[in-house]
Amino acid sequence: MEHGFLTPLLLMLLIAIASIALLRRLGLPAILAYLLTGVVSGPSGLNWFSQAQMHSVAELGVVLLMFSLGLEFSLPRLWAMRRTVFGLGSAQVLLTLFISAAMACYWGQSLTAAIVIGAAIALSSTAIVLKLLNEQNWLRRRHGELSVSVLLFQDLAVVPLLILLPLLATDGEALALQDVFYGLLKGTAAFVGLMAVGKWLLPKLFDEIARSRSNELFVLGTLAVALSTGAFTQWVGMSMALGAFMAGMLLGESQYRRQLEADIRPFRDLLMGLFFISIGMLLDFGLVFEFWWQILLLLIAVVVGKGLIVYLLLRLFGEPVQNAAASAITLAQVGEFSFVILALAVNYQLLDRQISTELVMVAVVSMALAPWLVKHSVEIGKRMQQSVHSQLLEEPDFPVEISGELVIILGYGRVGQTIARFLKVEAIPYLVLDMDPARVTEARNAGEPVYYGDACKGSILGQLGISQAGMLVVTFCDSRALEEVVHMCRQMAPELNILVRTRDDKSLDALEQAGATQVIPESLEGSLMLVSQVLYKCGIPLSRILKRLESERRNHYRYLHGFFSGGESDFTLEQLHAVCLPDGAWVVGLHLRDLPWQKLRVELRAVRRGGAEIEQPAADWLLKSGDILLLQGKPRRVERAEQFLLQG
Template sequence: MSSHIEILAILMSAVVIVWLFRRLHLPAILAYLVAGMLVGEHGFAFAHEHVDYDKFAELGIVFLLFTLGLEFSLPKLLAMRNLVIAVGSLQVAISLVVFIIIALLTGQSFASAFVIGSVLALSSTAIVIRQLSETGSMKRKSGQISVAVLLFQDVAVVPLLIIIPMFAQDSDTSMLLALLIALVKGVVVVTVLLMTGKWLLPKLFTLVAQVRTDELFVLTTLLVTLVASALTQWFGLSMALGAFLAGIMLGESQYKHQLEADIRPYRDILLGLFFVTVGMKFNIDVLIESPFQILAILVGFMAVKVFVIQKLSVMAGAQQKDAWASGLMLAQMGEFGFVLIALANQTQILPTNVSSILLGVGIISMAITPFMIEHARTLGVWLSNDKVANTEHLEQLPENTQLKDHVIICGFGRIGQTVSRFLKQENIEFIAIDMDPLRASKARDAGENILFGSSRKKELLEAANLSEAKLVVIAFGEDKQSLEVIRKVRTLSPNVPILVRTRNDDQLVALQSAGANQVVPESLEGSLMLVSQVLSLTGVPFSRIYRRVQTERKNHYNHLHGFYQGENTNLSPDAIDRIEFAHAIHLNDDSFACGQSIKALNFDPRRIVIVALHRGDTETENPDDNTILCSQDTLIVRGKPRRVELIERFLQEGS
């Protein structure tokens, strides 16, 4: 099969399987692995292992380590140093030793056992961090422990990438010498790169940024990454190490976010190719022939990791339920495990059948990770036998039982504190709920009536005397958490008014459907405030401004939803289903809609809204349904991008 047919087979399988897996809410990494399994020589043999694939795929790891370096924060590491050292470092060390011993007992060589231990000791940063962010669990103690462990694991990957190739040395006696030489080389190359990053790179990117050419910025980013990788490779070290150092150098610069945005498309495509090449090496026959062996390894290694993390977390001062939850979140094998497997295969350290078994175990463990993270807290409470896990903050209950006709503020950040200040000025009683322990402590010391905990918990809402409250304000601006709070409040008090703050209008309808009486999108309210100031400064009477603003609020900001797209408009798959566009449709002599009334065209107002009609020099807002459309008219419509495209085709062609 020719190379371009092989590439076509890889791309087609990747597109179809990634789409299917995302529909099933499974990680894209798994999709790439499965795609590789199907097209590889152990699957349908559409593509064969080829050196060119591996070369390109290696660049995916280079860019992955570069973005990891960008996100790596030394101040954050220092701030979490107790958890990182007490839990993260010991988790990697203990898990590594346990898995090495088990592998040696099963007859593996020390080099092979070390690779197996390294692979199984690591967890998936990409999946866990994403799930924690989506579920709003990052601020919980279990989430903080998980992040601390992942931080250390990310650092531990770098020395593992250096050590594993050294097992391919001809004699065991050269190992210590090779490690010492690698250490010296590492110190030299790190010094050179850090000095370059401190003195040269900021000036270089400043010069490039002044040109204001996106292509040049992208090219410079790629060049810096690849030069740093080539330098470490020239010193006999891993290319990934150079990329990681380059990322660290630029991580504290003002260009960090732009660099990450520029490199992401290359990273995702090449990383996808890397995981496809890993999947191509997986022999599906091993899964068929040894299902019980794979299941035993899967359950065994996950149980070991859960137990180790749980014990270390408790020793670090965490509660039992948080310790169990953290262990369950981090039980899977990580994406860097596949990197180490590929590296071990290149140096022929790991037997082929062991590689296939590890790949199968890793794929299955990552597949069940989203479910485990979603239910980690519930399982943690069950495993800890913590019958009063959700009543830990009820010591404040007695002092709030006298509250009546008060306001409950969920989230006591800047917005919540501003709301409380105005309530105080009007002598309106309130109680706040916030899950930031430092903020809650400082606010309580200052005399504020505040409960520490999650406003999604029934016990906290009852402690705030929800049954007697006259208003609930959800002020933290995280839509998924807000939806949970709304549903919980509605189950406890069906009639209490709920006011929700949200950052934009993406989830406006969902929040209202869940039971919110008023939703205040910051972006749209900011637009209204700006409009009010503009109209006031141009001489429009205040009464007319007030009426216009109130009308817009009563109409649920309808006229503020659609906007004309620009070059920087987010058109990602996640955003395209939420945003609405305003779009101008110009009618000519041959347009289907000419001579017909708006009513006859039978628009569905729930899908497409006609904002205005331009005819000559006049503009009519919300034109009447009986208006006859003419040639040279311009209709301004608002709706989702795909619907706008369809309605334009209908107006022009009648289909």
């Protein structure tokens, strides 16, 4: 009997491994591989396991998923994004749920089933969307921020849904309003109770566990907390996932958050895989083939309907067409928490198996389409933007004459507008190109020479007269587009002065190689401005300050790179390290030119002797005991250099 159970289990794992490897190559999410494994090994396939056999283990996956979600739940972050999270997010969830439920009721579903269907359709895939946005470096873009805000509220909305689902299971009896209020009250009381106890107990518990310095104990403690809080909420008549979410939320603000997340991830991923396998076992391909046309129509209705709702809401919130369209396409799929809702609804007998199968298939196909939709969302948004704002792309009638004094500004954010104001005061002619249609319209109405267009397109730059202009200033900070724009502008105008603003100096050399005349890193220039004010207040002559600042810029900010390391230093960056030479040091008595600095791959910044600091000492400097050498370089190289200097 034992071998009869282990053999199918091993075969199921092999199918899962092969499916994940295959779908990864096709660029599809691993969730689809788990669902395929469930179909093959479940009642619709080889019938190795029943869905009931997998249910208990699969439920643990949901518990750990909700615990991880709680760890990511940050009250300060939520408050900072409150307008879009609670405004846009709540509007999207409630409107999608209401329309979906109304359509379900129209097609003959009960009110309870309609609420479940609406809730499942209203949710999008947090895991897939965040992963894809991160891969494209779009998390900090406006459409990425809007998508994350909606996803954050959707994750938050799962909590009341987990409270309501057990209440809806009334065995055919009408659900009384007082039952809903009682259930919500009980859920709130459990939440407050867990928060009160956990706020005091959990930090002390993990302090004790951390003192033991045992990884095994930390992992066991994490699992015990997640499962025990889940068991408590189940005991009071709610779902285990709700308790796990509360525990994660309590520990999310603690110093152990990262360690907890790292420890729980392997268990979560494995058990979530089993959960999605159990969802795959729910699929009945007989029903799929019989009702394929309904599934196809439902898929189109869900993807188009969700996208349209998000788009209209964002336009109502004043977002431009491009951002609204990109966010709508990004959020058009059905999410992994929809599987949780559907699985619980089937367990509580709230939903017919046929409807559940159709919705699961819609979710699976929409998630399969998600990578393509997200990757092309910005491009589709741009095309919609251009069709709506085509009048902004017409050949401009420049209010200034194109001449060698003309300054072209790419980007009209705060930096671009500040530069334009100073140029206007000095009566220097300028033209601006920007991609935000709302900003362009406002500026044009105010009489500013601002035009809509993509700086990556040479034809638009040609219309602006880049080859005859005197200077180009690039003020946006999209690292991917910067090099492309600078290189293209340098090819179009070999003699043009090109100034580029960046956040830091990580791409300084690359931009200069692409053709930038000067790169101005915000963070380092801010440091220099502060230094200049400090020196000026200390009585240093202005001419000397300006000379020192110019020297720093000419030397690529070399003295702003090395810093003494601290407890939370980034060990990928160059650091300063002081090496004191004792009497027996190997290099005592040698000249600086005798040392293999190129092989050591560190830089000698200065030598300190007798309280005085000598920057860039001469090659014939004779090293003596008591000298302090200031070395700059990557931490491991500095460590090896110190060992060489002391021991040879």
